[in-house]
Amino acid sequence: MSHIKxxxxxxxxxxxxxxxxxxKIANTYDFLNHFLSLGIDIVWRKKAIAMLKNKPNRTILDVATGTGDFAFEAIKMLKPQKIVGVDIAADMLKVAQQKIEKKRLGxxxxxxxxxxxxxxxxxEQFDVVTVSFGVRNFEDVKKGLENIYRVINKQGTVLILEFSRPSQFPIKQLYSFYFNVVLPIFGRLFSKDNRAYQYLPESVYAFPDGKRFVALMESVGFNEIICKPLSFGVCTIYVGSKC
Ligand SMILES: C[S@@+](CC[C@H](N)C(=O)[O-])C[C@H]1O[C@@H](n2cnc3c(N)ncnc32)[C@H](O)[C@@H]1O
Known part of the structure; x- marks a missing residue:
């Protein structure tokens, strides 16, 4: 899927x-996220984080943290000792930093x-590594997972939240219309980027979701993998253990 750019x-x-x-889209990202998902992304994040409640979770690395929303929710729900967010886009991190200062969470x-x-x-630095709506964007997904595996503690957990493709009628058809037609129009209008919200469905359709992603997680060493589809399979939570 590295060819989908x-x-x-x-x-x-x-x-x-x-x-x-x-x-380019950093300043409109949060608004569009909630607007285009009709706020459901907030529910998905909460459901994903809830799966970490009974695991060691004092130190967390949030990979592809973007504007930090997943990390902020994790702070609220898990009360970790320390959370670090990494991302390749400086402007997304700038938005995250402004929110950190506003919330006095530095x-x-x-x-x-x-x-x-x-x-x-x-x-082996972190109890948990999370990635929410990030893996689909990695250039080399396997290399990303290998790195994540390396930095997790021996008893640690990886949690990945990512879009997937519903397979049942009529959700499949409604989803396809919304994702391929409605979303790019509003995305272009508000983000002023002609491609960003066309790339989104393209990258979701190219992503090896469900069983194929579980197999990829297993291939780098993760065990006891849980694959939990949400909202009829519009997105999926993947949880894996290192031990
Ligand atoms: C859709 S945003 C998700 C942001 C945030 N996790 C959330 O849930 O709202 C995807 C993020 O992945 C980041 N990203 C893409 N490839 C990356 C990589 N190889 N390493 C770190 N971050 C990456 C992008 O810069 C972007 O901020």
């Missing part, structure tokens, strides 16, 4: 293009530039 720049790889796109939540495929941490 936001723009048509033959000289730039997927990572560079993804970075460029998220830097002692607890730090954000830094970092690539999932080369995480700037020693091995």
């Amino acid at each position: 936001p723009y048509n720049h033959p000289s730039l790889g997927k990572k560079e293009q993804v970075r460029m796109m998220f830097n 002692h607890l939540f730090q954000v830094t530039l970092g690539d999932s495929e080369q995480l700037p941490f020693e091995k």
Whole structure:
């Protein structure tokens, strides 16, 4: 799926293009996220984080943290000791930083530039690594998962939330219409980026969801994998253990 890229720049790889796109839409990202998902993304995040309640969760790394919404929800629900967010897009992190300051959470939540495929941490540093709506954007998903595996503690957990494709009638058809027709129109209107909300459905359709993603997680070493579809399969939670 590394061939699905936001723009048509033959000289730039997927990572560079993804970075460029998220830097461009950073200031409208939060609004569009909630608007285009009709607020359901908030419910999905809460459901995903709830799955970490009975696991060790004192130290958390949120990969592809973006504007930090997943991390803020994790702070509320899990009360960790420390949470670090990494992302390749500086402008997304700028928005996250403004929110950290506004919420006075600087002692607890730090954000830094970092690539999932080369995480700037020693091995076994975190109880939990989370990625919400990020893996689909990685240039090399397997390398990203290998890095995540490396930085998780021995008893640790990975939690991934990602869009998937519903397969049942009529949800499949409604979803396809909304995702391929409605969403790109509103996305273009509000984000002022012609491609960002076309790339979104393209990247979701190219993503190896469900069993294929579970197999990829297993191939890097994760065990006891839970794959939990939400909202008729519009998105899926994947949880895996290192031990
Ligand atoms: C759709 S946003 C998700 C942001 C946030 N996690 C959320 O749930 O709202 C995807 C984020 O992934 C980041 N990203 C893409 N590839 C990445 C990589 N290789 N390493 C780190 N972050 C990456 C993008 O810059 C972007 O901020």
